[in-house]
Amino acid sequence: MSFFALATAKQALPKQHHALRRLPFCRSFQVALASSAPRTFSSAPTNEHEQTLPPPPQEGIEFNALPWNLNLPQHHYYIHLTTTPMEGWTSNHYDPTTDGGILTSPSRKNEHSSSPLHSLHHYSSSPLPLYPANTSINYGTTIWEGLACRRSPTSGKALVFRPQKNFQRFVNGARRMCLPEPSYELFMRSLQLVLRNNMHLLPPAPEVKTGLGEDGEVTIAEIEGGSKLYVRPMLMGSGQQLGLHPSPQISLFYFVSPTGSYFQGKAVGGLKLHLERKKSRAARGGMGSVKCAGNYASTMRPLLDAKQKGFDDNLYLELDTYHNPPPSSSSSPLHQAILQELSAANIFLVLKTGEIVTPSLDRGTILPGVTRDSVLVLAKEFKHELKPFVLQSIRADGTDVGDDLEITVSERDVRVEDLLNATEVFITGTAAEVVPIYSIATSESDEDEESFSVTFPQQEELPGGPVTTKLLGMLREVMAEKRQCEATRDWLCDVFACPEDFRKGGVS
Secondary structure, three states: OOHHHHHHHHHOOOOOOOOOEOOOOOOOEOOOOOOOOOOOOOOOOOOOOOOOOOOOOOOOOOHHHOOOOOOOHHHOEEEEEEEOOOOOOOOOOOEOOOOEOOOOOEOOOEOOEOOOEOOEEEOOOOOOOOOOOEHHHHHOOEEEOOEEEEEOOOOOOEEEEOHHHHHHHHHHHHHHOOOOOOOHHHHHHHHHHHHHOOHHHOOOOOOEEEEEOOOOOEEEEEEOOOOEEEEEEEEEEOOEOOOOOOOOOEEEEEEEEEEOOOOOOOOOEOEEEEEEOOOOOOOOOOOOOOOEHHHHHHHHHHHHHHHHOOOOEEEEEOHHHHHOOOOOOOOOHHHHOEEOOOOOOEEEEEEOOOEEEEEOOOOOOOOOOHHHHHHHHHHHHOHHHHHHHHHHHHHHOOOOOOOOOOOEEEEEOOEHHHHHHEEEEEEEEOOOEEEEEEEEEOOOOOOOOOOOEEEOHHHOEOOOOHHHHHHHHHHHHHHOOOOOOHHHOOOEEEOOOOHHHHHHOOOO
C-alpha cells in the first residue's frame, strides 16, 4: 500500500457513520456524513458553460464544525498531471485556444473510474505510487499554494480569492526549485476544474449581519467567515533518482478540503505568541520567501515546543540581527532584532504614531502573503474610512492624539522595540484571515537569554481591537461582494465563468 493510500485509509469513515472521529494532528470534531461512497459523475462532463451557480452544499456535513485539516477525503477528487524537465508544460497538457489537452480530455469510462476527466482522480480510491527514491522525498523539491473558494452571500456564486497572486508566487517557487513553470492558463484552468468537480464540498454562504448607521441607512455590521473550500496546488519532483539533480519527472497536483479557520478552537481570544530567540525560520539569501515544504518543516519542532509552554505560535526573528546588533545602537540586542513572521502567517502592527506597518519583503526572508498584500491594499485605499478606528485604538491605549493625526501604511524593517509602541498587533493568512495578537513574550525557561514581554489589552477578545476588527470586516466585505474599488476589481474569480473570464477575474 502506498503512503497516500495508507493516509487516506486511516481517515476514511464508514458509510452512514455519525460517531466522533479524530483526524491526524487535530482535535476531535463532530460531523455527520450522508455517505462515504465516491461521488458519481455522468458518463461525460456536463456543459459547464450552462451552469452559473454551484450546487447546494452536500447534506449531512456540519461545515462550521470542520477543523483546519484534511477533512472528508473520501469525498474529494484531485487533479494530477505529469511532465519531464525537457518537455515542460505544453499545449499537450492544456491548450487555451481550444480548451483541449490532457487536462480536459474525457476519461475512458470503466468500472474502476467514475471521473469524467482523464486528469481527475478520486482521492481515497486512486492513491499515488510513492517510491523510496522519489526526488521530493529525498531532496525536498516541493512547492505549493493555498487558496480559498467561498460561496458568496450576495450572488450565490463560487468565488476564488486572488488566484493571480498565488500564481506569481508559484512561478517564483518553481524557478527556485528547478521545476518547470506551468503557464498561467494551465494553472488557472486546473484550479477551475478541480473546484468544479468538488463543488458539493463548498460550505454554505456566510451570514451577513446588518445594522443602522448614523444616517439611518442599513449598513453591514458583521460578515461571519472561516468556512471555505481550501485548494492546494502542488508542484513536485516525482521521479526517482539517487543523485542531487532536478527530478526526471514532475507532477502537478490540485487537491481540496473543506475547512474551518486555521486557529479555530485553538484560542478563545487573541493569540499568545512566543518570541523565538534560538531557532531560525529563514536567513537572508535562503528560501524564506518561497512557499516550499522545507520552510514549514523547520517550524514544526519550535511550534510544538512553544505550545508545550502555553503559547499558540512562534514569532521569528532574523537571528543575525539579534546576535549582531548595530554597534552604535543604545537599545538592547533583542530590542534591535528584526521581526520576520509566524510559522504560517504574516504580522502587522498598529503604532501610536498612526502607522500601520508590516515587515518588508526586501530582505527575502518572509513569505509574500496574499492576505498580507490584500490588507495593505485595503488599508491604503480606504485610509480615510480607517482613520477613526486608528484614532480610537490609540486613544484607548492612553495616548492623547488630535484628529489631524496622519495615518500611514508602510512596509519596512520592523524591530522588536516597535512592539512596545503598538496599540494592536494582528496576523494575516489565507487560512487565518485576520487574527488579533494578545501578547508576545519570551519563555521564562530561557534564563540565559534577554527577556521580553508585552500585551495588547484591546486584542484580548475576538475579533480584536478597532483596527483589527475593521480590516477583517473590509476583507470579508470584498470576499462577499459587498465592497469594491478599482484596486480590487479582479480579486474575485467566478468558478462557473468561462475559462477566459475566470483567468481575467472580476464578477459582473
